């Protein structure tokens with residue numbers, strides 16, 4: 247029965263799929279959001295408000311639609327594509343797109359003469375996904391797009407009841423199929439995915455040769471996380487560049503996690519310039535059997551951060567460091583601790599960033615900062631030996647922008663005290679930037695937040711940066727509800743955000759640890775977790791970092807532990823405050839621990855106290871006596887929701903130890919232990935945000951189907967083919 251309905255609906259769709267190109271009367275920037283919709287229906291008001299960008303796109307469409315006959319041979323797109331991405335590693339599937347306030351136009355170039363499928367979903371598979379399939383008919387050269395969706399429990403493509411994709415053009419040559427089509431961002435159709443600010447899994451699939459008008463199983467498929475609306479495009483002006491990269495560093499095949507730090511001297515510039523963006527330079531050449539190979543796509547570089555160093559009078563020493571090869575993270579000279587202001591933060595999956603047009607980060611100002619530290623994190627789980635010259639290409643310009651911007655780090659202090667229990671579907675942790683800190687470090691008129699990079703690792707699913715003023719929460723500054731650690735890009739805050747002295751910042755992360763059976767501890771390794779926001783703002787202040795973590799005593803008490811052998815809670819706290827270094831330990835324990843600790847710590851790099859968790863042996867209470875804290879953690883009954891809910895609540899709404907770090911590595915406010923702030927939570931006004939209520943999607947009724955002239959036996963056969971499965975999921 248159900249199948250029959252799908253098939254009959256398909257009849258209209260296959261016929262209609264050709265229509266949009268012939269319908270010259272459709273206004274360029276208005277999608278036929280619903281074929282059944284009466285043309286008299288009032289247009290949704292949102293479409294009336296056309297931005298400059300929108301009208302530019304409209305103009306471009308007018309040019310395109312003037313042609314009555316579409317000549318595929320001379321096909322040359324007149325659209326300016328704001329973005330382009332290779333969806334696969336080989337470059338066989340290239341997606342370009344440009345969006346207006348309400349619609350988005352795609353150009354898909356794929357190495358196939360069969361069909362090409364594109365999909366949008368919050369998961370990396372086609373279950374419940376929005377799918378669109380396009381092909382060019384080999385017989386007559388006509389292109390078609392078909393709006394489909396994946397059923398909830400099947401890896402199939404089924405034609406949608408309403409077609410929301412409009413074909414603009416399409417052609418094929420000996421090797422490729424190229425199609426351009428567009429849709430509304432939010433089609434208000436339950437079978438389509440609403441394209442918004444969150445990260446979306448873009449699915450693709452290529453059909454076999456000659457698979458036009460029928461959809462046998464694809465021959466190749468994949469997925470890539472992307473954000474379609476936000477990334478700032480590269481400025482269309484000449485830019486200078488500065489390569490900040492390592493010089494032929496050999497990455498040994500014995501360390502799964504390695505941090506490497508190196509100092510760089512700023513380019514010699516006679517006047518102030520603005521840094522306006524950067525791109526990663528990934529240059530990793532595998533070494534196998536003492537032979538050096540050409541660089542390939544597998545690189546152990548996981549993330550890189552370029553920090554600005556506070557100015558130091560001892561130029562000679564810093565110049566020597568700038569000429570040197572750098573240091574293994576934990577062994578870096580203590581003076582480098584002043585390199586705390588992030589300038590560029592790249593993580594795997596990002597192609598780089600450009601700053602919004604009104605801001606730039608100062609470079610080469612007279613008397614300004616002259617040294618920078620590049621930190622490269624290698625995630626070498628496969629233990630390959632690699633010759634690495636990776637780094638960051640910094641783009642800068644003498645044409646100054648309106649404001650000098652700076653980056654501020656906020657969130658949960660990176661340490662083993664940031665614990666995520668296993669088997670949790672939605673476990674939340676939180677980092678606070680205290681009102682005392684912003685009171686002491688912000689200028690009288692406050693700062694303007696421009697964009698935010700939200701950062702966590704593999705188990706994070708949501709990250710939100712919240713804003714509290716006094717006892718009232720203000721709208722969320724930035725949030726990602728489909729976080730994917732494989733794709734990280736800054737998010738512009740629309741219209742910016744005014745942040746004043748005494749306001750509080752709260753970074754909240756939500757993790758899905760259902761795939762893990764041991765607790766995840768905070769740390770820099772890709773298998774550990776983080777919860778950070780890098781906030782781009784202006785004007786520049788002295789504040790560089792503003793974090794919090796659970797106070798040590800409260801942390802251990804939450805897990806039922808009162809006392810350890812050999813170390814008081816205060817001593818344990820000191821170890822964490824000095825980032826897991828051992829300098830505060832009593833001498834006996836120190837040598838003892840260094841022996842056991844060293845192998846693992848050195849293997850793991852700076853471990854932020856994870857090793858310490860294994861070394862701490864419980865004395866009180868008696869029921870856990872003589873167990874290491876780690877063993878105790880591993881044995882806790884994590885599937886008991888009452889327990890984990892209580893832990894989440896205690897750590898989230900309980901005490902927080904706050905840190906407020908200035909650029910010169912001094913404190914902007916004393917370290918404090920404080921309660922979670924009390925404030926009125928923001929009421930989410932879902933109905934107000936939804937713009938769909940103006941349009942109701944009318945489904946084609948059975949009577950419509952009956953009146954369709956296309957319902958002949960031969961077209962039914964074609965539909966049967968159209969509705970056959972394609973499997974996009976890997």
Ligand SMILES: *[C@@H]1O[C@H](CO)[C@@H](O)[C@H](O)[C@H]1NC(C)=O
Nearest residue numbers: 355356419420421422423424
């Ligand atoms: C076929 O089209 C693709 C995509 O537009 C293009 O990259 C390729 O160069 C074309 N090949 C030929 C032989 O024209």
Ligand SMILES: *[C@@H]1O[C@H](CO)[C@@H](O)[C@H](O)[C@H]1NC(C)=O
Nearest residue numbers: 491492493494495538633635
């Ligand atoms: C690394 O060494 C190779 C020779 O093995 C050399 O060609 C290359 O320029 C070096 N890379 C850098 C960044 O100096």
Ligand SMILES: *[C@@H]1O[C@H](CO)[C@@H](O)[C@H](O)[C@H]1NC(C)=O
Nearest residue numbers: 811863865868870871872873
């Ligand atoms: C714990 O270990 C200490 C020595 O480290 C030992 O004296 C004591 O008997 C042990 N207690 C238990 C309950 O095993």
Ligand SMILES: *[C@@H]1O[C@H](CO)[C@@H](O)[C@H](O)[C@H]1NC(C)=O
Nearest residue numbers: 928929930931932933934935
């Ligand atoms: C929620 O939306 C409604 C309708 O748009 C509006 O009247 C109301 O003031 C909003 N409430 C809040 C708390 O913003």
